[in-house]
Amino acid sequence: MKAQKKSHTQLARRERQIMEAIYNLKEASVSDVLKQLPDPPSYSAIRAMMRLLEEKGHLKHRQVGTKYVYRPTESKETVRKSVLKHVVTSLFDNSTENAFAALLDISSSNLTKSELKSISTMIDGAKANAK
Numbered sequence: 001m002k003a004q005k006k007s008h009t010q011l012a013r014r015e016r017q018i019m020e021a022i023y024n025l026k027e028a029s030v031s032d033v034l035k036q037l038p039d040p041p042s043y044s045a046i047r048a049m050m051r052l053l054e055e056k057g058h059l060k061h062r063q064v065g066t067k068y069v070y071r072p073t074e075s076k077e078t079v080r081k082s083v084l085k086h087v088v089t090s091l092f093d094n095s096t097e098n099a100f101a102a103l104l105d106i107s108s109s110n111l112t113k114s115e116l117k118s119i120s121t122m123i124d125g126a127k128a129n130a131k
Contacts, residue, residue: 022059
């Protein structure tokens with residue numbers, strides 16, 4: 001029986017690491033994930049966590065020979081948007097402006113002119129589509 005899908009924001013640290021490894025690899029066996037993790041636990045612990053992530057609705061698997069190969073049920077882009085929406089709603093009082101200001105504040109010294117131009121173009125596009 002499948003458990004109700006939990007948001008990626010509710011995953012434990014190790015579960016997020018497993019998901020990140022699988023997103024990076026596109027699909028992966030337990031052994032593949034184990035090689036990607038910092039200070040990994042045992043093979044059986046990873047296998048159990050991946051099974052739990054499947055029960056939570058974040059992973060699905062197919063059998064290849066004797067092993068299972070897992071892949072995410074949602075694209076990384078979909079998950080990013082969902083997590084970012086949660087952050088904006090919960091930490092920035094649902095204010096995209098406040099979230100954007102915080103992002104600029106912490107990254108402005110690291111942005112290149114090309115990146116700033118790209119952000120400006122996105123803002124111009126958003127202005128054109130504003131109600």
